[in-house]
Amino acid sequence: MTVNRNVDVDVEVLVAGAGPTGLALGIDLARRGVRALVVERQDRLSPGARGTGLQPRTQEVYDDLGVLPAVRAAGGPYPPMATWQDGRKTDVFEMVERVAPTPHTPYADTLMIPQWRHLELLHGRLAELGGAVAFGTELTAIGQDAAGVTAELNSAADGTTRTVRAAYLVGADGGRSVVRRHLGVPMSGPDLPPGAALLADLRIDGLDRDHWHRFPQPHGGFVMLLPLAGTDHFQCMAAVSADTPDTSPEAVRATVAAHTHLTAGQIREVLWTSVFRPRAGMAERFRDGRIFLAGDAAHIHSPAGGQGLNTSVQDAYNLGWKLGQVLRHGAPDALLDTYGTERLPVAAGILETSTRLHRSGSWRRGRELHQLTLHYRESPLTAEHRDGLAPDALRAGDRAPDAPCATPSGAPFRLFDAFRGPHFTLLAIGDTELPRPADEWPAHVHTYRIGGHTPDLTDPESHAQQAYGPGLFLIRPDGYVTVAATEPGPVAAELGRHFPSVTAGGRPARMPRAEVR
Incomplete structure (x- = not known):
């Protein structure tokens, strides 16, 4: 990488924005040994509960x-929703459908966590891995050439400017992305009904924490008060008639008192406030040379259905392993083109879903929002080499399901235990011949034979067999099946594409099996 003489900092990936997207990407890069710098314009992590729902697929990512x-x-x-009229509850229903876990889907329900706490935990994990965030640091200028990106960063603490040289830049800097504006990438999308909502985090007396409280208004609008898990706070969303809601503590107390049976005095403390205006849109492209857009910088969703934050984290998860392969294992830069190829259709589909929910006015949220059925079947990284599959069979490009297995000694061992880490995973189910790669591959590919004569794992209740069927299944680091085959050749070819720096020199050997503890 070419470095300018006046460069103060030299990193491999510069990440703009320390929201869920930027922090998740920082974590993934740190565990791959990629030198990354996360910068955040604010002097701290964003306050406020904001987006509170983590869908089951995002929980799998966090696993x-x-x-x-x-x-x-x-x-x-999430607690049941209680509707109030004239100071009494008139209806109680489950807004968020409860789903029982299965052997293939251990995380089945949407998890509620305030976004400020969520960010703290991501930041803590990044620090554990040796990463850090430069707070109070604003990205003020960007330039790129064939060898990398040069960025100017301004420090709010002392007003100094420093120059950073990076191989790649990821703009995870929100809906008003400086990176996207610099690139001139257009963003377009559906029009949502105009309006504004008051958001606030409150401490409230006299309201139970067993329900999500909704107060419909006679002439439209509503106030909702959600007890936030793990805290003594309530999140308030007030969609009332004011075009520009007053966010002062006194005004917040008055608004809640005017539209509920609570008094202003029962609003014990106003912890944080903001004004929300619904927007929806998607960037025309997610890559421009050595610069990428992720999260809200790439797509903005209505909060209906709790899809935006989850889609953003999964952007990071998709991009992180690909940056790692290019920077650490010699994969071609063209691999990074598949970030947009794969994520653009996903973002478009989710944008359509969240917009439909926003316009519908429906309050019920079901398992179709869990993001477990999202797939990359049409990706250039996906290869299905089996014939005669049933219509509902797992296919290359699908999410790799979990399954409870056991070690030969009988100790429980889940497939998610096998997938956890920055490596590829090869499952050989049944007596299937394994590929014969270069000796160095096993460091990056963990192999498990399930069943057969000499298994690494047993399948006592046939859950792995039911989920996958017999054959070879190469699982990408982000938990999707990239190759499904009955012969070893396609698997070896795919590994060669991702690890071109590993040659086949020396004697070929069977891929050693992963050690199961």
């Missing part, structure tokens, strides 16, 4: 990134 236990400990389920 892999090592943050899920802390997130689940800090969060909880």
Whole structure:
């Protein structure tokens, strides 16, 4: 990488924005040994509950990134929705459908966690891995050439400017993205009904924490008060008639008192306030040379259905492993083109869903929002080499499901335990011949034979067999099946594409099996 003489900092990936997208990407890059710098214009993590829902697929991502236990400990389920009229509850229903876990889907329900706490946990995990965020640091200028990106960063603390040289830049800097504006990438999307909503985090007396409280208004609009898991706070969303809601503590108390049975005095503390105006749109492209757009910088969603934050985290998860392959394992830069190829259709579909929910006025949220059925079947990275599959069979490009297995000694071992980490995973189910790669591949590919004569894992209740069927299944680092085959050749070819720096020199050997502890 060419470095200018006046460069103060030299990194491999510069990430603009320390929201969920930027922090998740920072975590993924850190565990791959990629030198990344995350910069954030604000002097701290964003306050406020904001987006509170983590869908099951995002929980699977966090299982892999090592943050899920802390997130689940800090969060909880959404309570039933209670509708109020004239100071009494008139209806109670489950707004968020409750779904029982299965052997293939261990995280089945949407998890509620305030976004400020969510960010703290992501930031803590990044620090554990040796990463850091430069707070109070604004991206003021960007230039790119064939060898990399040069960016100017201004420090709010002392007003100094420094220059950073990076191989790649990722704009994860929100809906008003400086990076996107610099690139001149257009964003377009559907029109949502105009309006504004008051958001606030409150401490309230005299309101139970067993329900999500909704107060419809006679002439339209509503006030909703959600008890936030793991805190003594309520999140308030007030969609009332004011075009520009007053966010002062006194005005917030008055608004809640005017539209509910609560008094202003029962609003014990106003912790944070903001004004929300619904927007929807998607960038025309997610890559421009060595610069990428991710999260809200790439697509903005209505909050209906809790899709925006989750889609953003999965942008990071898709891009992180590909940057790692290019920067650490010699994969061609063209691999990074598949970020947009794969994520643009996903973002477009989710944008359509969230917009439809926003316009419908429906309050019920079901499992179709869990993002577990999103797939990359049409991706250039996907290869299905099996014939005669049933219509509902797992295919290359699908999410790789979990399954409870066991070690030969009988100890429980889930497939998610096998997938966890920055590596590829090869599942050989049944007596299937394994590929014969270069000796160095096993460091980056963990192989498990399930069943057969000499298994690494047993399948006592046939859950793995039911989920996958017999054959070879190469699982990408982001948990999707990239190759499904009955012969080893396609798997070896795909590994060669992702690890071109590993040659086949020396004697070929069977791929050693992963050690199962």
